[in-house]
Amino acid sequence: MKKTAVMLSLALTFSTASALTNIKIASISPLSGPSSNQGLQLKNGTQLAINDLKAEFAKAGLSVSLVAYDDQADPATGTAAARRVVADKSILAVVGTLNSGVAIPASAAMAPSHVAMVSPVNTNEKVTDRGLKNMNRVCARDDAQGPAGGEFVVNNLKAKKVYVLNDKTPYGQGLAEQAEKAMKAAGATIVQSEGVTAEERDFTAVITKIQALKPDAIYFGGLYGQVGPFLKQVRDKGINTPVVGGDGFDSEDLIKLAGSGASNVYFTTVAPPVESVPAAKALAANYQKTFGAPLQGYGVMSYDAAKVVLRGILNAYKLNKNKVPTRPQVETSIRSGTYKDLMTGEVKFDKNGDRMTAKMYVIAVQGGKRSTAGTLNVLRK
Structure with missing residues (x-):
């Protein structure tokens, strides 16, 4: 039974x-x-x-x-x-x-x-x-993230001269353009603004320009797979200028790829630190x-x-x-x-599919360690 x-x-x-x-x-x-x-x-x-x-x-x-x-x-x-x-x-x-x-x-x-x-x-x-x-x-969105990063460069890092890079993708170019607008509006001078293809990993020519122009900060609209090697190369040349970007930096692999260059780096991200x-x-x-x-x-x-x-x-x-x-x-x-x-x-x-209320975070990387440098509330009107 x-x-x-x-x-x-x-x-x-x-x-x-x-x-x-x-x-x-x-x-x-x-x-x-x-x-x-x-x-x-x-x-x-x-x-x-x-x-x-x-x-x-x-x-x-x-x-x-x-x-x-x-x-x-x-x-x-x-x-x-x-x-x-x-x-x-x-x-x-x-x-x-x-x-x-x-x-x-x-x-x-x-x-x-x-x-x-x-x-x-x-x-x-x-x-x-x-x-x-x-x-x-x-x-x-980038029209919130880009300005947040640009304002951080001028207001928090006190940069007066900025070198702007982007990876020629809709993401990187759009982000860099928005950040550049905000930096100009806040009184900073853009000493150079240029694109490098997302596949580029040799930054010798860019670094030569950075050495000549001596910017107070570098803004890079790109992804961690490219930014990591850039950080390593620029630091290997003895350039410790702050490098700032968007949520494309937001990966632990950025630190692995940058090695000892993973310092004096800041990025805005739409993704929260888990903690x-x-x-x-x-x-x-x-x-x-x-x-x-x-x-x-x-x-x-x-x-x-x-x-x-x-x-x-x-x-x-x-x-x-x-x-x-x-x-x-x-x-x-x-x-x-x-x-x-x-x-x-x-x-x-909203009617276009954008989230009405969101948050944005500013992350600092020093000595290969991440910390939260600020939080920003973003409201869609």
Whole structure:
């Protein structure tokens, strides 16, 4: 009798499991190449959000899983991934991307099919200023981040002459332009403003100009995979000028790549230092246990972006009379929702998909060690 009861219980369990309707969300981020550290944080943060909400989906008769695409931080590769997402009808929404230059064409490729996208960290203004109904973000924008960095250079570092670099990507160029405007407005002189390709790793010519112009600070709109070698080379030449940038610096790999050059470095970031988010303590422990690596700010932002996606799907499911929602229904639900159970506070989007209230952080790196140098509240009007 006991054996029969156990078998009946197992049969019911398997029956319930098989009755779940399978849906998917996707992540698009660089899982290989020089930006893979941040890209993996995006993917893994998304997976943890799925794990945490799986029980709620099961109660609704849904099974949710992640499909992770590697965009290699390349617009063409990211757009190809977006087209694969569109082709897989079981994917209802996307968390991504890492790079604004990838987000812009990828979101455009998915817009006609109404595949909603929530970005954790894309900051270029064009990401949301195109008026796409499917594109949203949970971070502040370059028109907030760039000025914050520029004002820090002039007001905190007291720089009067600044050398500006950018990596010629939409992210790096947009960030540097906004920072440059703020520095000029605050009275600083831009002694040089130029771009170097994102693939460049030999900065001999740039360093020669820096030696001749003797700026009080260097502002670099770029990513850690390039900035790390730049820091090493510029410090090896005995130049200890402060180097300032945006959230593209925000990776532990910056310190590894810069080596002894990881000092007198400052950057603004839309991703919080993990220790500054009390609610993230358990998430950090779970991340370490699950992936064998420490949680970073990009993982926190991606966890929140994924929860917005998942809550949006659940809300659309309820509005659709407890049936699997369509992509347009999910798109509308995500944009119109208010999300309160997040690590970084409440998320509500404006008409373009920008977060109404966000925070920005200024991080200092001295002797290879990071510390928080300031926090700024950002409000969308």
